[in-house]
Amino acid sequence: xxxxxxxxxxxxxxxxxxxxxxxxxxxxxxxxxxxxxxxxxxxxxxxxxxxxxxxxxxxxxxxxxxxxxxxxxxxxxxxxxxxxxxxxxxxxxxxxxxxxxxxxxxxxxxxxxxxxxxxxxxxxxxxxxxxxxxxxxxxxxxxxxxxxxxxxxxxxxxxxxxxxxxxxxxxxxxxxxxxxxxxxxxxxxxxxxxxxxxxxxxxxxxxxxxxxxxxxxxxxxxxxxxxxxxxxxxxxxxxxxxxxxxxxxxxxxxxxxxxxxxxxxxxxxxxxxxxxxxxxxxxxxxxxxxxxxxxxxxxxxxxxxxxxxxxxxxxxxxxxxxxxxxxxxxxxxxxxxxxxxxxxxxxxxxxxxxxxxxxxxxxxxxxxxxxxxxxxxxxxxxxxxxxxxxxxxxxxxxxxxxxxxxxxxxxxxxxxxxxxxxxxxxxxxxxxxxxxxxxxxxxxxxxxxxxxxxxxxxxxxxxxxxxxxxxxxxxxxxxxxxxxxxxxxx
Amino acid sequence: xxxxxxxxxxxxxxxxxxxxxxxxxxxxxxxxxxxxxxxxxxxxxxxxxxxxxxxxxxxxxxxxxxxxxxxxxxxxxxxxxxxxxxxxxxxxxxxxxxxxxxxxxxxxxxxxxxxxxxxxxxxxxxxx
Numbered sequence: 001x002x003x004x005x006x007x008x009x010x011x012x013x014x015x016x017x018x019x020x021x022x023x024x025x026x027x028x029x030x031x032x033x034x035x036x037x038x039x040x041x042x043x044x045x046x047x048x049x050x051x052x053x054x055x056x057x058x059x060x061x062x063x064x065x066x067x068x069x070x071x072x073x074x075x076x077x078x079x080x081x082x083x084x085x086x087x088x089x090x091x092x093x094x095x096x097x098x099x100x101x102x103x104x105x106x107x108x109x110x111x112x113x114x115x116x117x118x119x120x121x122x123x124x125x126x127x128x129x130x131x132x133x134x135x136x137x138x139x140x141x142x143x144x145x146x147x148x149x150x151x152x153x154x155x156x157x158x159x160x161x162x163x164x165x166x167x168x169x170x171x172x173x174x175x176x177x178x179x180x181x182x183x184x185x186x187x188x189x190x191x192x193x194x195x196x197x198x199x200x201x202x203x204x205x206x207x208x209x210x211x212x213x214x215x216x217x218x219x220x221x222x223x224x225x226x227x228x229x230x231x232x233x234x235x236x237x238x239x240x241x242x243x244x245x246x247x248x249x250x251x252x253x254x255x256x257x258x259x260x261x262x263x264x265x266x267x268x269x270x271x272x273x274x275x276x277x278x279x280x281x282x283x284x285x286x287x288x289x290x291x292x293x294x295x296x297x298x299x300x301x302x303x304x305x306x307x308x309x310x311x312x313x314x315x316x317x318x319x320x321x322x323x324x325x326x327x328x329x330x331x332x333x334x335x336x337x338x339x340x341x342x343x344x345x346x347x348x349x350x351x352x353x354x355x356x357x358x359x360x361x362x363x364x365x366x367x368x369x370x371x372x373x374x375x376x377x378x379x380x381x382x383x384x385x386x387x388x389x390x391x392x393x394x395x396x397x398x399x400x401x402x403x404x405x406x407x408x409x410x411x412x413x414x415x416x417x418x419x420x421x422x423x424x425x426x427x428x429x430x431x432x433x434x435x436x437x438x439x440x441x442x443x444x445x446x447x448x449x450x451x452x453x454x455x456x457x458x459x460x461x462x463x464x465x466x467x468x469x470x471x472x473x474x475x476x477x478x479x480x481x482x483x484x485x486x487x488x489x490x
Numbered sequence: 491x492x493x494x495x496x497x498x499x500x501x502x503x504x505x506x507x508x509x510x511x512x513x514x515x516x517x518x519x520x521x522x523x524x525x526x527x528x529x530x531x532x533x534x535x536x537x538x539x540x541x542x543x544x545x546x547x548x549x550x551x552x553x554x555x556x557x558x559x560x561x562x563x564x565x566x567x568x569x570x571x572x573x574x575x576x577x578x579x580x581x582x583x584x585x586x587x588x589x590x591x592x593x594x595x596x597x598x599x600x601x602x603x604x605x606x607x608x609x610x611x612x613x614x615x616x617x618x
Binding site: 011036037040041044045047048049050060116117120121124152154155156158233234235236237239240247250251301302304305306307309310356368369372373374375378391393394395396397398399400401402405415416417418421422 | 496499503504507510512513547548560565567575578580582585586587588590591592608609615616618
């Protein structure tokens with residue numbers, strides 16, 4: 001059985017490139033080193049929900065059609081549309097994204113990627129104040145203070161701690177895994193004792209139920225080695241691993257961040273608590289921030305989707321800038337889809353703008369709120385859409401999807417996802433990183449090659465090939481139209 | 491009961507989406523709602539029974555699950571997916587990003603109402 005080493009996992013922005021994949025009869029049969037989501041992808045890719053032939057909606061139902069018929073129908077829709085949306089791009093290769101920019105320019109539409117509902121506000125924040133950042137390699141070897149703010153890597157980037165931060169053995173900073181395991185064991189012992197006390201088997205005072213805060217300012221914040229602080233509105237699994245957990249009231253991250261900025265600048269706060277967090281806790285965190293040698297803040301949707309949105313990111317970056325006057329500090333968004341960073345990068349080097357790019361005037365323009373596809377959908381300004389490597393049918397607000405299905409909807413996806421169920425023309429496609437090669441950008445903007453480990457099902461093409469076919473057909477239809485108009489004018 | 495609705499990732503949702511959006515794994519992971527244990531008691535909702543969550547956008551039936559890690563009074567958490575998006579705020583505040591976290595919501599017990607499958611949900615909302 002062939003075993004592929006160092007395969008890159010095409011799921012989240014971590015792009016773990018140490019996966020070991022065993023293949024038998026052109027099927028993945030075993031995965032080593034991956035997380036739960038990685039295993040689900042490498043096992044689930046060939047499952048019952050796979051699309052095998054192009055489909056078109058006829059009499060309200062999706063029926064199989066030939067590839068040529070689907071390509072022609074899709075090209076007709078796009079060539080005749082005035083203001084189409086071409087959305088998604090985050091779970092495919094940068095090579096396909098590049099063809100996507102060409103196609104969007106050709107049809108004069110809007111090209112937007114999943115950053116719009118994910119780290120779009122982070123990009124806006126960065127455009128306002130810049131970003132002091134590093135590669136994950138630097139962080140792995142040097143960071144002695146790691147903060148996760150409004151994100152839960154245990155759920156969304158399961159191997160982030162193990163590969164890049166607290167639980168990895170760096171050159172200058174050691175892994176905290178053993179001390180975490182000891183803490184777990186001690187916690188389990190305490191649980192047993194508490195339960196014995198409650199049931200009356202042991203004598204002593206009955207312990208009070210645990211409050212939301214993980215008990216005051218713990219001595220762990222002044223310990224040596226790497227420290228882990230988690231800030232969130234609820235105690236997540238990552239928060240349980242942390243040396244210190246701050247529970248913030250929902251939509252109050254901006255206030256808490258500004259309070260920490262004030263404390264870092266040695267100002268005094270004349271209130272008892274900010275955003276539900278007692279000031280003494282904030283002071284402890286500010287001390288830890290100032291006294292570290294190399295700190296990093298990772299942030300997620302907790303900041304970008306809460307009240308304030310891009311202002312939260314702006315103030316987080318400003319906090320990092322302030323801290324760099326006293327120590328060394330970095331900040332990085334926890335990018336979700338494996339190549340959403342690539343989608344931003346490719347769109348930016350091709351058009352000048354990272355997402356929400358409008359080609360309807362013949363040249364690229366960008367104005368978030370106006371040219372972002374969520375707003376275009378909510379205002380119902382579109383007249384067609386193409387969705388590739390994303391699932392807005394499941395992940396966009398209801399009213400946006402209601403407007404999307406009013407107009408012709410082309411979907412390119414390997415799986416029968418919610419958008420494909422709603423689509424008018426559906427293309428099957430090979431999985432990038434399993435069935436086709438490609439390039440993807442990790443969350444720290446490092447490009448990583450994706451490897452093909454099995455052959456795609458017969459007749460199933462890659463995203464890049466399908467997009468090129470549609471682009472070619474659009475050009476033919478437009479040329480025919482132009483000739484027709486010329487004849488009529490003559 | 492008045493609560494604040496948050497939506498976001500869970501590891502089960504991540505695994506479910508990779509098996510396929512029509513899979514059991516995805517359905518079980520996304521058609522549920524984490525609630526505070528005390529809030530559930532006050533509302534008379536037992537663990538793993540159904541609730542109806544209503545916002546200005548709409549309402550949806552979900553399975554209520556006790557949040558295992560800490561008290562989260564006044565908060566409910568729905569893993570992101572079509573069920574959460576049936577009720578999340580779509581206010582983009584002029585920057586393209588809908589307000590997926592922090593939507594005010596009302597929760598009531600609905601033990602006899604059915605949680606819709608993804609096909610039923612899409613049909614009821616989008617007619618397809």
